[in-house]
Amino acid sequence: MDSVRHLIEIALKEDIGSGDITTENLIAPDLEGTGVILAKEPLVIAGLDVARQVFEHLDSEVILKSGCKDGDTLGNKEIVAHVEGQLRALLMGERTALNFLQRLSGIATHVRSYIDEVGKTKVRLVDTRKTTPGWRILEKYAVRIGGAHNHRMGLYDGILIKDNHIAVCGGVKKAVERMQKRRSHLLKIEVEVSEFDQVKEALSAGADVIMLDNMNIAQIREAVKIVDGRAMVEVSGGITQSSLKQLADTGVDIISVGALTHAARSVDISMRINPLP
Amino acid sequence: MDSVRHLIEIALKEDIGSGDITTENLIAPDLEGTGVILAKEPLVIAGLDVARQVFEHLDSEVILKSGCKDGDTLGNKEIVAHVEGQLRALLMGERTALNFLQRLSGIATHVRSYIDEVGKTKVRLVDTRKTTPGWRILEKYAVRIGGAHNHRMGLYDGILIKDNHIAVCGGVKKAVERMQKRRSHLLKIEVEVSEFDQVKEALSAGADVIMLDNMNIAQIREAVKIVDGRAMVEVSGGITQSSLKQLADTGVDIISVGALTHAARSVDISMRINPLP
Amino acid sequence: MDSVRHLIEIALKEDIGSGDITTENLIAPDLEGTGVILAKEPLVIAGLDVARQVFEHLDSEVILKSGCKDGDTLGNKEIVAHVEGQLRALLMGERTALNFLQRLSGIATHVRSYIDEVGKTKVRLVDTRKTTPGWRILEKYAVRIGGAHNHRMGLYDGILIKDNHIAVCGGVKKAVERMQKRRSHLLKIEVEVSEFDQVKEALSAGADVIMLDNMNIAQIREAVKIVDGRAMVEVSGGITQSSLKQLADTGVDIISVGALTHAARSVDISMRINPLP
Amino acid sequence: MDSVRHLIEIALKEDIGSGDITTENLIAPDLEGTGVILAKEPLVIAGLDVARQVFEHLDSEVILKSGCKDGDTLGNKEIVAHVEGQLRALLMGERTALNFLQRLSGIATHVRSYIDEVGKTKVRLVDTRKTTPGWRILEKYAVRIGGAHNHRMGLYDGILIKDNHIAVCGGVKKAVERMQKRRSHLLKIEVEVSEFDQVKEALSAGADVIMLDNMNIAQIREAVKIVDGRAMVEVSGGITQSSLKQLADTGVDIISVGALTHAARSVDISMRINPLP
Amino acid sequence: MDSVRHLIEIALKEDIGSGDITTENLIAPDLEGTGVILAKEPLVIAGLDVARQVFEHLDSEVILKSGCKDGDTLGNKEIVAHVEGQLRALLMGERTALNFLQRLSGIATHVRSYIDEVGKTKVRLVDTRKTTPGWRILEKYAVRIGGAHNHRMGLYDGILIKDNHIAVCGGVKKAVERMQKRRSHLLKIEVEVSEFDQVKEALSAGADVIMLDNMNIAQIREAVKIVDGRAMVEVSGGITQSSLKQLADTGVDIISVGALTHAARSVDISMRINPLP
Amino acid sequence: MDSVRHLIEIALKEDIGSGDITTENLIAPDLEGTGVILAKEPLVIAGLDVARQVFEHLDSEVILKSGCKDGDTLGNKEIVAHVEGQLRALLMGERTALNFLQRLSGIATHVRSYIDEVGKTKVRLVDTRKTTPGWRILEKYAVRIGGAHNHRMGLYDGILIKDNHIAVCGGVKKAVERMQKRRSHLLKIEVEVSEFDQVKEALSAGADVIMLDNMNIAQIREAVKIVDGRAMVEVSGGITQSSLKQLADTGVDIISVGALTHAARSVDISMRINPLP
DSSP: OHHHHHHHHHHHHHHHTTOOHHHHHHSOTTOEEEEEEEESSOEEOOOHHHHHHHHHHHOTTOEEEOSSOTTOEEOTTOEEEEEEEEHHHHHHHHHHHHHHHHHHHHHHHHHHHHHHHHTTSSOEEEOOSOOOTTOHHHHHHHHHHHTOBOOOSSTTSOEEEOHHHHHHHTSHHHHHHHHHHHSOTTBOEEEEESSHHHHHHHHHHTOSEEEEESOOHHHHHHHHHHHTTSSEEEEESSOOGGGHHHHHTTTOSEEEOTHHHHTOOOOOEEEEEEEOO | OHHHHHHHHHHHHHHHTTOOHHHHHHSOTTOEEEEEEEESSOEEOOOHHHHHHHHHHHOTTOEEEOSSOTTOEEOTTOEEEEEEEEHHHHHHHHHHHHHHHHHHHHHHHHHHHHHHHHTTSSOEEEOOSOOOTTOHHHHHHHHHHHTOBOOOSSTTSOEEEOHHHHHHHTSHHHHHHHHHHHSOTTBOEEEEEOSHHHHHHHHHHTOSEEEEESOOHHHHHHHHHHHTTSSEEEEESSOOGGGHHHHHTTTOSEEEOTHHHHTOOOOOEEEEEEEOO | OHHHHHHHHHHHHHHHTTOOHHHHHHSOTTOEEEEEEEESSOEEOOOHHHHHHHHHHHOTTOEEEOSSOTTOEEOTTOEEEEEEEEHHHHHHHHHHHHHHHHHHHHHHHHHHHHHHHHTTOSOEEEOOSOOOTTOHHHHHHHHHHHTOBOOOSSTTSOEEEOHHHHHHHTSHHHHHHHHHHHSOTTBOEEEEESSHHHHHHHHHTTOSEEEEESOOHHHHHHHHHHHTTSSEEEEESSOOGGGHHHHHTTTOSEEEOTHHHHTOOOOOEEEEEEEOO | OHHHHHHHHHHHHHHHTTOOHHHHHHSOTTOEEEEEEEESSOEEOOOHHHHHHHHHHHOTTOEEEOSSOTTOEEOTTOEEEEEEEEHHHHHHHHHHHHHHHHHHHHHHHHHHHHHHHHTTSSOEEEOOSOOOTTOHHHHHHHHHHHTOBOOOSSTTSOEEEOHHHHHHHTSHHHHHHHHHHHSOTTBOEEEEESSHHHHHHHHHHTOSEEEEESOOHHHHHHHHHHHTTSSEEEEESSOOGGGHHHHHTTTOSEEEOTHHHHTOOOOOEEEEEEEOO | OHHHHHHHHHHHHHHHTTOOHHHHHHSOTTOEEEEEEEESSOEEOOOHHHHHHHHHHHOTTOEEEOSSOTTOEEOTTOEEEEEEEEHHHHHHHHHHHHHHHHHHHHHHHHHHHHHHHHTTSSOEEEOOSOOOTTOHHHHHHHHHHHTOBOOOSSTTSOEEEOHHHHHHHTSHHHHHHHHHHHSOTTBOEEEEESSHHHHHHHHHHTOSEEEEESOOHHHHHHHHHHHTTSSEEEEESSOOGGGHHHHHTTTOSEEEOTHHHHTOOOOOEEEEEEEOO | OHHHHHHHHHHHHHHHTTOOHHHHHHSOTTOEEEEEEEESSOEEOOOHHHHHHHHHHHOTTOEEEOSSOTTOEEOTTOEEEEEEEEHHHHHHHHHHHHHHHHHHHHHHHHHHHHHHHHTTSSOEEEOOSOOOTTOHHHHHHHHHHHTOBOOOSSTTSOEEEOHHHHHHHTSHHHHHHHHHHHSOTTBOEEEEESSHHHHHHHHHTTOSEEEEESOOHHHHHHHHHHHTTSSEEEEESSOOGGGHHHHHTTTOSEEEOTHHHHTOOOOOEEEEEEEOO
């Protein structure tokens, strides 16, 4: 929570710096104003509370009211929120608030389209660590709002043994066993494998999740058969929106897609500000 | 400079947190490694120095060597840089370094395609304040690397009188005149106008730059004629990559395009890490 | 705004540190008190809001009421403000609040005397970057309160090409032209020159402001004649309060005076505190 | 120490902000330069190490060499120091380094003139807490460099019972006795008194230092006689440079003078920078 | 004060990090709850205000009510405080609030037992700088709550000349005399000595406090006789709870005991939380 | 890593503040010295690198050499490390470095005695979140050095459903099932239960770890039988060092003991400093 507030402070500082010279020279400090935030294209809204905090940081008495909540779908020209407070605060916070809303809603909207693709299968769609530096918590939040799940938040709350770790340890078996002895008993062990032999090794060493790296559909099917429910199976790498359905049908448990965050584009949201009479 | 270093620290903290549990449990701290950073699609590289700082933050003796420099064009599979240092630092910094490189190079590549569109006209393509909160300096840097120019960095280093300011002041003339008296003599005055009468008013009040808001091509041509070199003319709003050339030919001086930053997608860059024997 | 709050925190920390051992040992935390802040010499008041913030930082419910506002002239023994709140907060904040008020009012008072000197000419008196490190925004604010204008806030919001830049670029013309291509279109270009030839070069290269460095009155008059309205003219360097009027009469547009900030002395302001019965 | 480094960072940030647009656009990053820092009037130098840190913050390989050390007296045009390093760092750090040097040397020079006034008496001249907020440690350092002593650094490292404390406690005696019980045994107790009866009360309660507040010369002489060596005697309030000698002859131990810091003006120091060929 | 708030923020951050995954997934944000904090063994309570701040940091409207105040003695199962607020805030703040309370009350309880040992002698029991890094102000506060006094807070608010300083200066006399000339007149001088000759030297040089280092009872008695009231006498080093009474009877003024803080164990305090219906 | 460096900075700041008045007045800045750190009782050493960082923060060229490494057992009077550097840095860093070493080694030593108790059974001894606020990462590190394992680092990297969560969700089954749907697939689910029915419910809902809260030995044995290997079993609450062996023999997998951290006392470690000739 604190880290989001910190990012908001940085964002306002980088935009306002030593002062908004236009507004401070033209708008009296005691003027009040209202603003309407509008969707300019169909979207899934995310980040309402961040936008509120942006304005509150500039004027602790700003009021932001919204008829919708994060996760709602809005059409073009639908109202996202009404804001009321010092006119200066509205003018100085507008761009920053919109920049947050546009990106977070952009991710939520993008993720929703993937979720619609997968449909009613039991497979779980998850994000990766391919997020905008500084934005991890916010972007992972937008992913959940969009309807997908989060993979680990960072390197600190999930174990994922990759090819390099395996190479240094001398094989899948040794890597998993060494980890068994050291990891917290609350964390599962996931191992990245690229061959069937490694799948078997991982299973016999007691891995909890097996990540199949860059296998084709046939190979994935075969790997799922080998695992046979003894571990969860995750696929990752080179996944496009159009291949999702087919992947889901292979019987894997988890599909991780970096594109959920790093290929999302900002959606268009605008704000109309008026001075109060 | 400091604000970039600060963002790097935040980024590493959000990814590593209380520790990389996989790497710290499996990789001895004294192991050394090498890494090769590779372009996975054609791109304009940007952010080499940021990537270097990411690794140096984790291991002050890491060496990052590159045969290219920011702004160079690379093809698919071309080498971006070689890194050498503690294996732990390479593994723990990899994702963050790539996340920076992918986004900054993504913007530079995107901007370059706009620049190619405009070609050899005298018009200047500039960005806006539609940047990722926390990333203003970096994204504006990537815009320059891509070949475009920067509009103001924030609200503090440029005057832009918008419709709200005009409404509160009681017209373009009053707003510009009030600003004349107060602004630093080193700053020009830009005014946003939407009608020909406002153009004339702005000129007579001594505005330095006139921004035409959402006018069509014919209107823009007319406005340029009215201004007749007495001020710079900027167009803004609803500009697509395909309309650039036509806009450039109207005789305007500046075209500002929010899409330069907010519509850029990350490009694909990967890293292969190997332990040193 | 935030940077002022930050300076206030630093100031209270450096004065209070691990605690006000006198007050915390002698004054019960629930005692309330009142204070009267008094001018001890004729002055232009500046910094009322900073003083308020100092006390609020120590006791969020302190009330500071003032019958005057920044920029008002007060005589000896006139009341600056009344403060009411926790007695401990008044005692612990007194020195810091006064230190701010004395310095800011000192600058405002000093500047006002310069402004009185210049009188009703059209010339604009501006400050420089010779400010107390850490106090830039506050001191430039006090300059405006005193009636003068600000030069650029820092190196980031104004272009001033000095002799070193010129030497490296190979002459005034080359320096200005290189800058034309790179600077934001919202920033003017100021060049420092010391000879008439440089004045002409600057004009032909399109400089917006020409700073005459250490010229005598006759030379300044001549330079103004050469420029003939094609650029603004600023004089700087070695300016005393007594030469102001004469300088103003040369026809220059801007006189920049470092002494506005760096030669101002603190004015005398005191505070009388009483416990509430 | 850290707090000085912190102030330097703030100072550079407020001056450079998002970048030195003149220097970054005109001076290549790999150019080297030299600078000479010069006294422009007779002064006592103070702050050489702060100036060094300013440049080092911008270029860790800058070298600042000086033939003098803090406390030395320099004549007009004498060299303070030579600096060598990246030309950009010299240009961007120049103003900040000089602003520090000018203020600190200004205080040291001012203090030295007071010290010369007092001459060879045993009296100790000390500063007060009337310092520039944020500069406490630095200004108290400059006071020592000038030859005077420091009163307490802040509210945390010295006990000074003032009229308010006395009023709340119900008299000098009660205040001192309550403090005896609570203070650290390493701290003396100083009490501010304005009448002879209070002097006697303070003595009998065991005060270590008695501060005579706004007494005239005759009263001070009488008070010194009453105290008769049983405590130290400090005078404070309304002291001018010309009354110092007379005060010193009354036999008091300590004269505290707020003017040492708050009435000091900056001295003139400049820097000449040249690119290295 | 600020440093305590800062430690609370660090503590909550290290516990909650990117979020309380159990609570955020299972407890709705709008649920309210109550909590009862209970002593699980006899103890002297300390830290009530810190606990309050912990919860307030998570929910600014939490209410913590207590029938007792810091320094009160509680029996097993007695109620420390009632808390009411967002259920999430109670669950997320519980462990941190208790960790503060347990350690601070542990110190207060431990110190109280020492005080009981010393009884009604005039000797003053003081702590040392052997505190938990980051906790200096809080632990010294708990020491006072327990009934003992504080030695200096740190190296900045008390002078203690140790064997190393003496060796470098060339003897006790030289060290004390050099310090006389330089120290603030509000600070006493304490010297650590290990032989009778040093005691005499310290006295003749005018030391205010003499610390006897690791002397036995007989030696201490002899030293007290030598000092004969001309300075305060402090003993330090190798002091056990059982030797306190005997030490107190030697006539020393101060006994400093590192164990007050560094040998205290946490006391047992728990919290029962219930959702509000 | 950064959070440890941050704690070190806080610790030095709280001890040194505005300066070490004794050392800075008596010891010249250019003097060098050596120090020997000694164990004053048998102990398991932990924190060598933290001690090194403390001194390096004060003098970047300090050298700390040790013949032992964290986890080694030392006898009374054995040498922990040699330090060499500026004498001032040694004197100013001594107390802080020792305070870190004493607490971390105290925990490691304490944990080692518990580990010796448990002996060669397969049971895993883990710590809890009962750590000193601000010290989580360091104390959990010392626990590992002592030979035990860590439970979750905080609320963010492990799921532990407690009685409150269960009550709000309406039973163990509902709580676990809701969590299944939401948690990251890399995290196990642990549930706290106090009755056999809850054990069965937890198993059927798919809990990975079952924590038996305050059961007696017979009940624990019965619970282990019920679980029968379908989940891990953890016991917690009211565990004394003497009951460890018996608990280990019940067949549980994990014993969590808050006392590992919160009941550890500091061990005695000292430092002897000498000036270099």
